[in-house]
Amino acid sequence: MSNEIVVLKRRVDRERLARRHAESILEQKALDLYYANKELRVLNENLEFKISERTRALQTSQTRLAALISNLHSGILVEDELRRVVLTNQMFCEIFSLEVSPDKLIGMDYFDLTDDFKHLFEHSETFDQRVEAILESKEAVVNEKLPLRDGRVLERDYVPILLDGQYNGHLWQYSDVTAEHYVREDLKRSEEKYRGIIENMELGLVEVDNQGLIIRAYPRFCTMVGYTADELLGKDALYTLIPSEYYPILEQQTQDRLQGIGNVYEVEMIKKDSSRIWVLISGAPIFDLDGSIVGSIGIHYDITYQKDLQNELEEARQRAEEAQKAEKQFLANMSHEIRTPLNAIIGMAHLLYDTEPTAEQKEYLSVLKNSAEILRGLISDVLDLSKIRSGNFEIQHNEFDLAGLVTAMVKTFQMCHEDKELTVELNLDPELQNMVVGDDLMLNQILINLIGNAEKFTQKGKITVFVRLKSRKNNRINVEFKIADTGIGIPKEKHDLVFQTFRQVDGDIKRKFGGTGLGLAITKQLVEMQGGSIRLKSQLGKGTTFTFNIFYQETDKKIASEDRPISENDRLDVAGYRVLVVEDNHMNRKYISTLLTKWQVNYQMAHNGLEGVELANHEPFDLILMDIQMPEMDGYEATNAIRYTVNLNQETPIIALTASAMVSQKDKAFLAGMNDYLSKPFKPSQLFEKLKLYYSQRPERKTETASDTEGGYYPPFAFNKRLDAALLTEFYGDDLSYARDMFDIFLTTVMPEYATLKEQVIAQNTTEVGRLAHKLKPTFAMVGLPDLEQKMEAIEHSAKRNDDPSVWCTLFEDFEKHIVEAVDVVKKDHTRLLNIKFTTNAVGYSI
C-alpha cells in the first residue's frame, strides 16, 4: 500500500472518529434538551393550574362582594370619575322609592338620577350644593344626618375610591337611622324631663367627671351654693365646695363611685359667701353607652333646717337629762328631809311604850306609830322605785341565814296578829340548812311586801309562807317562795294589772286598804333584778297565792342556832364600849342616846362635824356614828379631818348615818374614809347589830405614842378644812408634790382667766361667759372646791340657756363672795405644800 493511501486511510479514520465524537456530543445535547423541555412542560402545567385557581377565587370573592352589596342594609351607589353609576343595590332603590331594578340604574348619569329623589330631602334646596362641596374636597364623610320630608332620617357616608393614588370615582352610602334617631331623641327628652322634675323638687344636680371636675351644674344647684354655672364649670368640686374635715368621707364616696356604687350621705358645703349649708347627697355613677364609668352625678338636698332642728333636739335631750339628774337629787334630798323627822317620830313612839303609858295613851301611840310607819312605807316605796329605775339599786352579795331571815319575818307578822283572827304559818324546807350568799335586804323587802299585801286583804283566815329548795346545781340553788292567803282574792281579769305601777285592782280597794299601789310593782322588779320571776294564782273570794323564785349561792357553812332579838345578855356584850355620836338633828340625837343608854354603852354627843372633830382630838373612841348632812362641817369633812390629822381616832371605825340610800352617797362615804353605813331610819336592832359587829372586831388599843406610820395610812398632811380633802385624795392620793403643782397651776393660770371671765360678765357677753365658765368649771374641783365648781356650772348653764344677763350676773356676784375667801385658803395651803421638803424618794418626806 502506498504511503498516500495509508495517510488517507488514517485521515478517513480520524474524520470518522471526529464525526462519531461530534454525534455523541449532539446525542447528549439532544437528551439534555429533551429533559429540559420536559421540566419546562411540568412547570408550565403548574403555572396554569395556579392561574386557574386564582381566577376561581377571584370570581368567588367577586360574587360574594356583589351579594354583600346587594343585600346590604344600606343604600349603595358607586360612581366612576365621570359621575356615571357603576354599582348600586336594592336598598338604594327602596330608600328613595325608585321603582326600577338596581341593574337598570347602571350607566345612568348621576345628575339624572338625583333629580328622581332629591325632592325627598327636607333641605332639598341645599342638597346639590352640599354634594358638590363633598366631591370638591374628596375627603371621606361619615354619619351625615339628612332628615327627609316624610319624617325619616338618613345617614350618609361618602368614600372616595383611589387606585394607586389616582381618583377613580366614589361611593355613597345611605342608611335609614329613623328608629335610632327617635329613640335617642326620646331618651334625651325624657332625661331633660326628669332633670327638670328633680330641679323643681328643690334638688340641686351637679355632674363631675372621674377626676372630680364639674362638667355640668344645674340652676338649682347653683342657687344652693351661690355660684353661677360658669364659675363652677371645670372646677374641682371637692376643693371648691367641701370643707376639709369632710375630705375622708368624700374620698370614700369617690372610690365607691369608681366601682359603680351609689350612696347617700350627709356633709356640709361651703357657699360662695363662705357660709355653710348641710346637704343630703345622693351620689351615683354615670355610665356611657359602653357601660364604662365616665363620672358621677350628685343630687343635693338642703337639710340645714333639719340639722338645726336636730341640734336643738339634742340640746333639749341634754337639758332633759340634766333635769332628770336634778330630780334624782331632789328625791335623795327629800328622803333626808322626810325620813329624818319620821325616824325620830317612830323611835320616840317606841320609847314611849317603855314609859308605862295609860291605855288611852297607848291607843294614841299606836295610831301615831302606825301612821308614821305607813308614811315611811310610802316614802320607801317611792324611793325604791326611783332607785330601781335609775339603776342605782345595787344587788348586795352578803352571806346570810336564809331560813333564819324567813323565820324571823314570819314571827314578826305572827306577833302582830296574836289578837286578830288571822294566823301566819311557815312551811320551811329542812334542806335549807346552810348560809347563802345574796341580797338579804331585798329578800326582806320582797317578803314584807308580799306578806304585808296578803295581810291587808285577809281579815280572817290564814297566811302560809312556803319556802322550798327547788333545785341545786353545784352550789347554786334555786329557792321557791310561796305566799298563800285565804283572803278576798283577785278577779282573773285583773291579774295582769297587779304588777303595774300605781295600779290597784279597783278604786274601792284604795279607799278601803290604802297603799300606793307600788308595792307589787317594786316586788316584781326586785325579784327580776335577782334573776327570778314572780307569778300569781288567785280566785275571787278564795284567796291569792304569789310564787317567786330567786337564785342564791349556797355556802358550806351550817347555820348557827342564834337567836336574833336583842336579849339582856346582848346588852352586856357591848357594855363599856365607847361611842362618839356626831348628829345635828335633835330628835335623832335623842333616839340614839336613849338606845345607847338602854344598852349601857358609853357615848359622847357632838352637834356638828366641827364639834365631832374636836372631841375626836381629845378622847379615844371605839366607834364613831357620823351623820352626813350637818351645818358647820358635814360628815365627809369631819371624817376627812379625823382620818388625815394626827389624833386619837385616826383608825377608829366610822359608820355613816345616811338619810339617802343613793349608791353615790355610799360611795362618797367610803371614799371619805368611812367604814360602813346605816341608812336612816334604822331600827334599834340594826344599830345594835352594827355595834356588836364592830365591838367584836375591836383591836387592842394602841399606845398613844405609836407614831410609826404603818402601811395604808395617810401622811400627816391635812388640807384646810375649807377644801374637800376626800376629793383631793381622790385626785392626788398621797402624792403631795402633784397636789402642790396643781395648786400652783390654779393660782398662776386659772385665776387670770377668772379675771377675763369677770370682764366678760361686765361686758355682758353671753357666749364668752358660757364658754369661759365651762372651761373654768372643772379647775375648782382640782383644788378641792367642788362647791365653787357647782356654782360655776350654774353660771355656765344660765349663760348657755341664754337667760337674761341679770340672772347669771346675780349668780356671778354670789360666786364672787365665795371665791375671795376660797382662793385665800388655796394660797395658804399652797404655801404649806411648798414648805414640805420632798426627798428624792417621793414617798418619804417631812414637814
Next chain:
Amino acid sequence: MKGVVFTGFLDLVENNFGYEMVDKIITSSDLMSGGAYTSIGSYPHSELVQLSTQLSRYTEIPVPKLMNLYGQHFFWILAAQYAHILSQVKTAFQLLESANSHIEVEVKKLYPDAELPQLTTKRLNDKTLEMVYTSKQKMVDFVEGLIESSLKYFEDKSTIEKTSLTKDGSTVRFIITNQ
C-alpha cells in the same frame, strides 16, 4: 480548549503544507484524542502545544511565529462565524474593548464550559489603547495575531507594543497605538 481551535489549526496546516504534514504532526504526537477533532468538542490545551511543537520541528518555523500566524488566521474564522458582532462595531478599538464584555458573554452562552482568557482594556488617549491579557494557556502570540488581523480588518495602521507583566508570561500588556 474548544475543538474549533484544533480544527482551525489543522485546516491551516493542511492548506499550507498538505495533509501529509497534518498526518505527520499527529502521528508524531502522543494525543489522547488520537488527532480526531470536531469543532463542537473540547480537548486538552497540551495537545495544541504538542501539535504546534511538531509542526515547528518539521517546518523549522519557531512556535511563537506559528502561533502568531494561526492567531491572524483564526480572526478570519471568527469573523465569518460572528459577522453580526463585527457589524455592530466601527473601529478595532471598539472591537477589542467589547471583547471581554460582549464576546465572552456570547461565547459562554454557546459553550458554557469554555475557558476564556481575561481581557481588560483601557483608552490611554484618543489613539492609544491598553489591553491586558491574562490566561494560564499563555497564548500571547496567538492573541497578538488576532489583534493584528482585527486591525487589518478595520484597515487601521497601528503599532502593537507587547510587555510581559509576569515572568511566566501569563499576564501580558499590549499597547496599541493608531498612526
